[in-house]
Amino acid sequence: MSEIKSLARGLKLLERLALAENGAGITELAAQLDIDKSSASRLVQTLASYGFAEQDPDTRRYRLGPRIVTLSRYMLTRMPLRDEAKPYLRRLVERTGEGAHLAILSQGGALYIDQVESPATLRATTGVGTVAPLHCTALGKVLLAFDANARMPEELKAYTPRTITSPETLRMHLEQTRRQGYAIDDEEYEYGVRCVAVPVFDYRGKAVGAIGISGPAGRISLERLPELAAITKQIGQELTDRLSFRP
Amino acid sequence: MSEIKSLARGLKLLERLALAENGAGITELAAQLDIDKSSASRLVQTLASYGFAEQDPDTRRYRLGPRIVTLSRYMLTRMPLRDEAKPYLRRLVERTGEGAHLAILSQGGALYIDQVESPATLRATTGVGTVAPLHCTALGKVLLAFDANARMPEELKAYTPRTITSPETLRMHLEQTRRQGYAIDDEEYEYGVRCVAVPVFDYRGKAVGAIGISGPAGRISLERLPELAAITKQIGQELTDRLSFRP
DNA sequence: GGTGGCTGTTGTATAATGCACAACGACTAG
DNA sequence: CTAGTCGTTGTGCATTATACAACAGCCACC
Numbered sequence: 096m097s098e099i100k101s102l103a104r105g106l107k108l109l110e111r112l113a114l115a116e117n118g119a120g121i122t123e124l125a126a127q128l129d130i131d132k133s134s135a136s137r138l139v140q141t142l143a144s145y146g147f148a149e150q151d152p153d154t155r156r157y158r159l160g161p162r163i164v165t166l167s168r169y170m171l172t173r174m175p176l177r178d179e180a181k182p183y184l185r186r187l188v189e190r191t192g193e194g195a196h197l198a199i200l201s202q203g204g205a206l207y208i209d210q211v212e213s214p215a216t217l218r219a220t221t222g223v224g225t226v227a228p229l230h231c232t233a234l235g236k237v238l239l240a241f242d243a244n245a246r247m248p249e250e251l252k253a254y255t256p257r258t259i260t261s262p263e264t265l266r267m268h269l270e271q272t273r274r275q276g277y278a279i280d281d282e283e284y285e286y287g288v289r290c291v292a293v294p295v296f297d298y299r300g301k302a303v304g305a306i307g308i309s310g311p312a313g314r315i316s317l318e319r320l321p322e323l324a325a326i327t328k329q330i331g332q333e334l335t336d337r338l339s340f341r342p
Numbered sequence: 343m344s345e346i347k348s349l350a351r352g353l354k355l356l357e358r359l360a361l362a363e364n365g366a367g368i369t370e371l372a373a374q375l376d377i378d379k380s381s382a383s384r385l386v387q388t389l390a391s392y393g394f395a396e397q398d399p400d401t402r403r404y405r406l407g408p409r410i411v412t413l414s415r416y417m418l419t420r421m422p423l424r425d426e427a428k429p430y431l432r433r434l435v436e437r438t439g440e441g442a443h444l445a446i447l448s449q450g451g452a453l454y455i456d457q458v459e460s461p462a463t464l465r466a467t468t469g470v471g472t473v474a475p476l477h478c479t480a481l482g483k484v485l486l487a488f489d490a491n492a493r494m495p496e497e498l499k500a501y502t503p504r505t506i507t508s509p510e511t512l513r514m515h516l517e518q519t520r521r522q523g524y525a526i527d528d529e530e531y532e533y534g535v536r537c538v539a540v541p542v543f544d545y546r547g548k549a550v551g552a553i554g555i556s557g558p559a560g561r562i563s564l565e566r567l568p569e570l571a572a573i574t575k576q577i578g579q580e581l582t583d584r585l586s587f588r589p
Numbered sequence: 590g591g592t593g594g595c596t597g598t599t600g601t602a603t604a605a606t607g608c609a610c611a612a613c614g615a616c617t618a619g
Numbered sequence: 620c621t622a623g624t625c626g627t628t629g630t631g632c633a634t635t636a637t638a639c640a641a642c643a644g645c646c647a648c649c
Contacts, residue, residue, distance in 0.1 A: 098388040099636070101607065102352035106392045113416035121626055131609055136627060141345040146352045146449060155626060161448040165457075168471025169360035170406040199350070202393060207601090214461065223470075224415025238492030265551040328367040344628090346607070368597055383598060402597060402645095456636055560639065 098267035104128060110137075112148055118156035131243040137259070169222065176304055176338075177209050183334045184211040184306060190326050192222050196292075199233040199303065200242045201224050205235040208304070219288045219309045227284065230256045230265055233292035234305045236278035240269040241294040242300035258283045277324045277331075282312060284333070291323050293331035298339045307333055318328050351375060352385050354417070359386075359395055365403035366465050381390035414471065423551055425457070429555060429580045431458040439575050440557035441467050445481040445549065448488045449473050452482040452529060455551070466535045466556045474531065477512055478505045480539035481552045485524035487516040488541040505530045511570075524571045524578075536562040539568050540578035545586045553578055 111127055112119055125135035139157050142148035146162030171177055179199045187195035194213040198205040204226040212220055221227065229235035230251050239245045245341045259265045271276040280290040293305025308315075308327060313325060353427065358371055372382035386404050389395035418424055427444045435440035441460040445452040451473040461469055476482035477498050479513030486492045498507045506512045519525040527537040539554025555574060557561075562570060 097384065098391055099348050099352065099385055100345050100634090101348045102385060102388045102635085103392065105346065105352065106389070108390075113413045116420070122624090132626075133610085133628080134608060137344065137607085138346055138349060140627090141349045142353070144345055144560060145350065145357075147353060158420065159413065159424045161418050161446075161453050161585070162412065164414045164453065165449065165473055166356060166360045166471075168469055170410050171410070171471075172469070173405065193506065199408075202412065206408050206411065212459075222415055222419070224411045224413075224418075251485035271529060302646095304529045311370070319415055348606085369595090379597075380599080380639085381637060384636085387598090506592095 101138065104130065104134070106134070107140060108138055108142065109163075112142075112157060112159045115158065115286065117153065117156040118151055120156050123206045124157075126176070140293060149291040152235060167320065171208065171223070171236040174208065176295070178271060180209060180304070180306060180334055181211075181335060182214040183211060183330050183337075185325065187211070187330050188213060190330070191308050191323055192311075193308040193315065193323075194218055195308050196221060196234060197304060197306050198227070198238070199236045199305075200245050203236055203246070203248065205232055205305070207234075213310060214316070215310075217291075217311050217314075219285075222308070227255070228252065231280060233278045233290035233309070236269065236272055237282070237292045237294045237301070237305040237307070240278065240307075241296075243301070253270075254284050255282055255286055274326075275327055277328050278307075279320065280309075281317075289320075291327050292303055293308050293314070293319065293327050293340065294335075295331060296335045301339070306334065343428075345513060352389060354489045355382065355385055355389065356394060356410075359404060359406050362405065362461065364400055367403050371404075374388040387550070390578075392506060400542060402545065402573075403511065410571055418455065418470070421455065425461070426584060427551070427553060427581055428458075430584075431456060433552065434555055434574065434577050437458060437577070438555050438557075440555040440570075441465055441564065442555050443481060444551060444553050444555065445474070445485070446552075447485045447492050450493070450495065451475055452479055452485055452552070457490040458527050462557075462561070464558050464561075466537075466558060468505040468556070475496065475499065475501075478502075480525045480526060480527040480537035480554045480556070483516065483519055483527070484541050484554070485549070486553040488543075488552075490548070500534055501531050502529055504528060516587045519521070522571075524575050525554075526567065526571070527556070528564075536561045536567075538574050540564075540574050541582075542578060542585065544566070550585070553581065 100214050107128055111124055121132055121136050125132045139148055146159050146160045149160040150157050161303045184195040188211045196207055197209040198207050207225045209280050227235055229239045230248050231254055253260050277293045289312045290309035291306055292305050294302045295304045297303045354375055358374055359366055368379055370381050372379045386395055393407045395404050396407040397404050431442040435458045442458045443454055444456040445454050454468050454470050454472045474482055475485045477495050478501055500507050524540045536559045537554055537556035539552050541549045543552045544550045
């Protein structure tokens, strides 16, 4: 499995460009990858000529190009799960009033694939393409509990005081998640945001993703949680049923 | 400007993968790029090892990988225009009841950067990342009329019977668009869908994008058009005013 | 159940290609 | 005006990607 070095370098550059807040300079990029300026320059030029990067005419710095967004769209439209899940996400929003999300396991986290916003003014929305940690989000916990490919994160980073940081506690939590068929995130990732999520299975019974709702803790009160969990479980089951029909 | 060949090949492969409905095989890809199977295999393996492509375990065919979606998210969150425009898109939906979109000029078309869905059951939504033709969409016409970088498409492809296919007619249309400050799409791209769009300018007075609404022709009647155009123009102006504040 | 045609992957020698080292022009700051 | 950036471009050399194979796995078809 010998990888093509210059392609690999180009892809690494893309990732660096993605992380750079206000674009990145050639010298900077070259230093990060430990390659020569000239190499970095030519690689980025190639990326730019295909629309994967672009140069700010004023500052001469480079940033990600619009082609990425277009490719991403292609990728998303080719996912059957996304199309199937959309109506159920809408239903989730209608019945709970909160924002709904669909995520799959990817890059060691929960990758948000689709969303439907809450009609309320106060919203908790995570954009499509975000990769959220597995151990402190409802969608992530569900994937961790039900997706056979999911691996426990090495480090359980604390995002809020409520984040579960002990592997033991998390394991028990996942056990409970499996028993009750849903997971919650009680302000464990972001202050004032609670979430509920359930797994989605395909016709083989394999977990292929998770759907859930998230909203301000004020609206998603602990008293309302059982009801919201029931609704989410029901709609998740309906989606699973639908996915089971295609052989 | 010597481009790095193997990186260029890798990027071309990415684009081919994006276009392939149900993934693409190595032999197929190699034939398309006119390179050897072995080269294609190793290039795609490299793409895969960075998450830009992935292999279906069953069919052994390759498709785009999830990393693309994540990068796309980074790209979008780094666009100031998008953040600024969001509230105005919401307002547009509130006041018209139709779906709202934000687009910029890219890849010879109108690249949809953001959207807010209509609350109605019958929706006309174009996903973020879509590149729509310039000559037959309201957003596209606006960009063509106001963005200095926009180039007239070589071929005015007819998508519906109403599509403007004559360069002369289109030129007059654009002239009118400039005069009245907004453009419409009267079922010129898709049957039964009408759109209204206006330009957005930055502090230099340069057109940086376009916002607009689109919905079923049944609701966006010809009688309602003047009113909808007025609303869209007003909100577009408000957004332009906001963008003018930052030096 | 073999057999032929397909797939995608892996070895290897050769030659093309990307690389490091420069030098360059364009800016900015002191 | 000089010293320090920056990004880009030329060029010889050596690494590297490549083309041509051969390979194992799969499916379908007599």
